[in-house]
Amino acid sequence: xxxxxxxxxxxxxxxxxxxxxxxxxxxxxxxxxxxxxxxxxxxxxxxxxxxxxxxxxxxxxxxxxxxxxxxxxxxxxxxxxxxxxxx
Numbered sequence: 001x002x003x004x005x006x007x008x009x010x011x012x013x014x015x016x017x018x019x020x021x022x023x024x025x026x027x028x029x030x031x032x033x034x035x036x037x038x039x040x041x042x043x044x045x046x047x048x049x050x051x052x053x054x055x056x057x058x059x060x061x062x063x064x065x066x067x068x069x070x071x072x073x074x075x076x077x078x079x080x081x082x083x084x085x086x087x
Contacts, residue, residue, distance in 0.1 A: 003036075003064040004074055010084035013056040018085035019047045025076050031067040033074070044077070 008014060014022070026033040026044035033044040037059060042049035044063065055061060061081075065074050080086075 001064055001066060002068060002071060002074060003062050004078050005060060005062050006078055006081045008055050008057055008059045008061065008081060010087050011057055012087070013059060014050060014053065014085075016047070016051065018080075018087070019050040021080055021085055022050055022077060023047045025073060025080065029065065029067075029070040029073045031065065031070055033066075033070065033077070034064040036062040036064060 010018070022035070023045050034041050035044045035050060035053060037053040037055055040053060041064075042053060044050065053061070063074055063077050065071065
């Protein structure tokens with residue numbers, strides 16, 4: 001497994017629109033992509049699971065991939081968060 005930590009910087013955290021953007025990227029992966037927050041691990045391709053993490057601004061999350069072939073998707077997810085989901 002490969003993982004990457006990142007802090008949510010956008011003003012409103014991960015709400016429905018950012019969760020949708022994450023899920024749209026995650027479904028491109030060949031294997032599972034996970035988001036971890038405070039020990040809770042959810043499927044990054046499921047908008048509703050993402051929202052259960054209740055990630056506010058300043059929350060540190062971890063993206064985790066099962067297979068190295070999905071490293072480009074992981075990098076895109078990290079860039080999406082760095083760009084504050086385009087908001």
